[in-house]
Amino acid sequence: MNMIEEAARKIESMEVRGAARIARFAAETLKEYAKSVKTNFDEEMRRASERLMNTRPTAVSLFNAINYVMSYSGESDEEKRESLIKRAEEFIEWVDTAREKIGRIGAKRIMDGSTVMTHCNSSAALSVIKHAFDEGKDIRVIATESRPRHQGYLTTKELADYGIDVTLIVDSAVRYFMKEVDVVVVGADTITVNGALINKIGTSQIALAAKEARVPFMVAAETYKFSPKTLLGELVVIEERDAREVIDGELLDHPKVTVRNPAFDVTPRDYIDLIITEIGAIPPEMAYIVIRDHLGYREFGGEEITLSPEHYD
Numbered sequence: 514m515n516m517i518e519e520a521a522r523k524i525e526s527m528e529v530r531g532a533a534r535i536a537r538f539a540a541e542t543l544k545e546y547a548k549s550v551k552t553n554f555d556e557e558m559r560r561a562s563e564r565l566m567n568t569r570p571t572a573v574s575l576f577n578a579i580n581y582v583m584s585y586s587g588e589s590d591e592e593k594r595e596s597l598i599k600r601a602e603e604f605i606e607w608v609d610t611a612r613e614k615i616g617r618i619g620a621k622r623i624m625d626g627s628t629v630m631t632h633c634n635s636s637a638a639l640s641v642i643k644h645a646f647d648e649g650k651d652i653r654v655i656a657t658e659s660r661p662r663h664q665g666y667l668t669t670k671e672l673a674d675y676g677i678d679v680t681l682i683v684d685s686a687v688r689y690f691m692k693e694v695d696v697v698v699v700g701a702d703t704i705t706v707n708g709a710l711i712n713k714i715g716t717s718q719i720a721l722a723a724k725e726a727r728v729p730f731m732v733a734a735e736t737y738k739f740s741p742k743t744l745l746g747e748l749v750v751i752e753e754r755d756a757r758e759v760i761d762g763e764l765l766d767h768p769k770v771t772v773r774n775p776a777f778d779v780t781p782r783d784y785i786d787l788i789i790t791e792i793g794a795i796p797p798e799m800a801y802i803v804i805r806d807h808l809g810y811r812e813f814g815g816e817e818i819t820l821s822p823e824h825y826d
């Protein structure tokens with residue numbers, strides 16, 4: 514199995530998961546692959562990038578990462594390789610520095626003595642929580658289990674190992690516990706042009722319960738999680754995963770039973786107080802500006818939507 518196929522399967526099986534991690538991993542993989550390509554550079558890289566792109570359809574971070582890396586330039590294969598490697602390294606640094614900045618900005622919104630609820634396992638959301646803790650704030654976290662893949666266990670362990678008190682709850686207990694919560698912080702797989710959030714299934718129910726209880730709902734999202742394609746009218750595809758992630762046993766084979774397993778849901782912008790990005794804390798209504806002015810794209814209407822390198826300054 515070649516390097517690309519192996520990487521693609523790791524993303525599909527969620528051995529490598531999380532919107533930021535899959536984007537970083539794709540950039541890293543393309544960089545390594547580029548080093549090994551001997552001939553037909555453009556064609557080889559195009560095929561590799563397509564395979565990686567088709568692994569998980571919802572997180573736009575993957576699309577943005579691949580597009581960024583694949584916007585290499587140069588005449589000879591050697592020049593192209595160099596350009597691609599440089600772009601991959603830029604993207605990887607973008608991932609690493611953005612998370613840190615988001616942590617610093619978002620932590621200011623978490624008050625001393627707060628109970629913070631989070632869902633799934635988001636490196637950006639956890640950066641906010643850890644920064645607040647590092648600032649000496651006395652905080653407690655309520656983490657959802659995040660069925661069916663239980664990423665909440667990762668969150669619980671990570672935060673507890675960091676020294677933070679964590680209460681793990683089942684997803685259906687979110688509304689029951691909301692009265693104890695001061696702020697919700699979640700991550701993002703995609704932010705659309707109209708400021709909607711696509712994140713782990715169950716996020717929109719948390720937002721609903723938070724709104725009812727007047728608890729602020731914050732999203733931690735790097736700008737590469739904003740979707741340029743939605744500016745062109747495209748809808749975000751919600752990934753439906755194998756039913757066997759939800760149950761095993763005889764119910765699966767029952768002719769009258771269907772098991773559905775959408776991995777993500779949509780939270781409309783009206784439920785979101787703030788999106789914490791590396792360029793600042795913004796209202797969801799600003800998503801259009803982030804996509805148009807910050808991410809940038811070369812061509813409208815055509816197939817090509819390319820992130821501009823200017824973001825990087």
Ligand SMILES: O=P(O)(O)OC[C@H]1O[C@H](OP(=O)(O)O)[C@H](O)[C@@H]1O
Nearest residue numbers: 530531532533635636637700701713
């Ligand atoms: O990029 P970071 O903030 O780490 O994670 C963002 C989101 O990616 C995850 O998706 P999955 O577990 O890969 O399906 C979760 O939905 C999480 O909120």
